Amino acid sequence: MADDATPRFPAIDLPAAPSADDWAPRTRMVRGGMTRSAFSETSEALYLNSGFVYGSAEEAEASFNGEADRYVYSRFRNPTIEVFETRLALVEGAKYCRATSSGMAAVFAALACTVQAGDRVVASRALFGSCRHIIAEILPTWGVEVEFVHGPDLAAWEGALSKPTTAVFIETPSNPTLEIIDLPRVCDLAHAAGAKVMVDNVFATPILQRPLTLGADVVIYSATKHIDGQGRCLGGAVLTDDEEWFTDRLALFLRHTGPCLSPFNAWVLAKGLETLDLRVDRHCANALDLARFLETRVGMGVARVLYPGLASHPQHDTAMRQMKAGGSIVAVELEGGKDAAFAFLNALRLIDISNNLGDAKSLACHPATTTHASLPDEEKAAQGLTPGLLRLSVGLEDAGDLIRDVERALG
Numbered sequence: 001m002a003d004d005a006t007p008r009f010p011a012i013d014l015p016a017a018p019s020a021d022d023w024a025p026r027t028r029m030v031r032g033g034m035t036r037s038a039f040s041e042t043s044e045a046l047y048l049n050s051g052f053v054y055g056s057a058e059e060a061e062a063s064f065n066g067e068a069d070r071y072v073y074s075r076f077r078n079p080t081i082e083v084f085e086t087r088l089a090l091v092e093g094a095k096y097c098r099a100t101s102s103g104m105a106a107v108f109a110a111l112a113c114t115v116q117a118g119d120r121v122v123a124s125r126a127l128f129g130s131c132r133h134i135i136a137e138i139l140p141t142w143g144v145e146v147e148f149v150h151g152p153d154l155a156a157w158e159g160a161l162s163k164p165t166t167a168v169f170i171e172t173p174s175n176p177t178l179e180i181i182d183l184p185r186v187c188d189l190a191h192a193a194g195a196k197v198m199v200d201n202v203f204a205t206p207i208l209q210r211p212l213t214l215g216a217d218v219v220i221y222s223a224t225k226h227i228d229g230q231g232r233c234l235g236g237a238v239l240t241d242d243e244e245w246f247t248d249r250l251a252l253f254l255r256h257t258g259p260c261l262s263p264f265n266a267w268v269l270a271k272g273l274e275t276l277d278l279r280v281d282r283h284c285a286n287a288l289d290l291a292r293f294l295e296t297r298v299g300m301g302v303a304r305v306l307y308p309g310l311a312s313h314p315q316h317d318t319a320m321r322q323m324k325a326g327g328s329i330v331a332v333e334l335e336g337g338k339d340a341a342f343a344f345l346n347a348l349r350l351i352d353i354s355n356n357l358g359d360a361k362s363l364a365c366h367p368a369t370t371t372h373a374s375l376p377d378e379e380k381a382a383q384g385l386t387p388g389l390l391r392l393s394v395g396l397e398d399a400g401d402l403i404r405d406v407e408r409a410l411g
C-alpha cells in the first residue's frame with residue numbers, strides 16, 4: 001500500500017515544449033493550453049471540481065487578496081476551463097479569452113459589462129434571435145439608445161455612426177440570410193464614433209475569419225456550434241486584445257454574475273478545437289457542393305440560393321476578402337412559399353429538421369416559423385426572411401448523399 005501522502009507515480013520531468021507563440025495554427029489547435037498533472041496523462045485531464053483547498057490560513061488569505069496566483073473557485077478559474085480558454089485564444093490570435101456557459105451568456109456579458117444608461121449601441125439588423133432580443137428589448141429598458149442598420153449598406157453605417165456610440169454589434173455572415181458586412185470599413189467608422197466593435201463570429205468560426213485582424217475589438221462565439229460541432233454541449237467565449245476592458249470590465253462582470261462554463265463542457269470543447277479546421281474544411285466543401293447543386297435548380301422549384309462562396313452572392317467579393325471560404329450554412333428560398341418549404345423539410349430522409357447548426361449532422365430549418373418566428377412581419381420582410389426560405393447547416397456526411405436527399409425532397 002502506498003503511503004497516503006505519497007503519489008503512487010511521482011511526477012515525471014517532461015521536456016519543456018517550445019513556446020506556443022511559435023506554433024502554426026494546426027499545432028495550436030491540438031496542443032494549445034495543454035497542462036499535465038502529476039500523473040503525466042496524454043489527453044487533457046478533466047478537473048470536475050468546484051473548489052480548491054489551501055495548505056494554511058495564510059495561503060487562503062493570500063489567494064483572496066490577490067497575492068497568490070492560484071485557483072480559488074471554479075466560478076473564477078478552473079484548470080480545465082483554462083485549457084479551453086488558452087487554446088481558443090491561441091487559435092484566434094487573441095491575448096485574452098473567457099469562456100461562458102453558452103453563446104448567449106457571452107453576448108450578454110460582453111454588452112452588459114460595456115454599456116450603461118445614456119450610451120448608444122448600433123447593431124446590424126439581421127441577428128441571431130436572442131442577440132436581437134438583448135439589443136432591441138433589454139438594453140433600452142436600461143436607458144441605452146439602440147439603432148439597427150442594414151449590414152451590407154455602408155452609407156447606413158456612416159449615418160448611424162455619425163453620432164458618438166459606445167458599442168457596435170455585428171454578425172457576419174448573418175443568420176439566416178448570410179449577409180456579409182465589410183468589417184474593416186465598419187470598424188473604421190465605429191472607431192471614429194468612439195465605439196468598441198463586437199463581432200459574433202459563430203457562422204465564420206476562427207478558421208474562416210479572424211475579426212481582430214480586421215479591426216474588431218471583441219470576438220464572441222457560441223462554442224455550441226462548430227467548436228463542439230458534434231451536438232454534445234453548450235458553451236461560449238469572449239476574446240479580445242484589450243487588457244483594460246478584459247480585466248476591469250469583462251472578467252469582473254463574469255466573476256460576479258456567474259455564467260461560467262462547466263469544466264466538463266470545457267473539456268469537450270477543448271477536444272473539439274483539436275479537429276476544428278479539419279471539420280470546417282469539410283463543412284465548407286460540402287456546403288459549396290450543395291449550393292452549386294441548388295443553383296442548377298433555380299427556376300425549377302428553387303427561387304434563389306444564398307451562399308457567400310458562390311459568385312452569385314450579393315457580397316461575394318467582400319466575403320472572399322475577409323473569409324477563407326463560404327462557411328457551412330446555405331440559405332435557399334423555394335418557389336411556393338411556406339407550403340413548399342414545409343413539404344421539402346418533411347420529405348428529407350437524411351438531413352434532420354433542427355434549429356441547431358454547425359453540427360457534424362446536416363440540419364435544416366424554416367427560420368420564419370422557428371428561430372425567427374418572434375420577429376414582426378415587417379422586420380422579417382426587411383431581412384429577406386421570406387416564407388419560402390430554408391436554412392441548411394451542411395454537415396460532414398458524404399456530399400453525394402446530401403445532394404441526393406435534397407434532390408429527392410425538391411421532387
Ligand SMILES: *Cc1c(COP(=O)(O)O)cnc(C)c1O
Nearest residue numbers: 102103104128200202222224235
Ligand atoms: C447559436 C448562436 C448564438 C447563441 O449561442 P448559444 O450557445 O445557443 O447560447 C449566438 N449567435 C449566433 C450567430 C448563433 O448561431
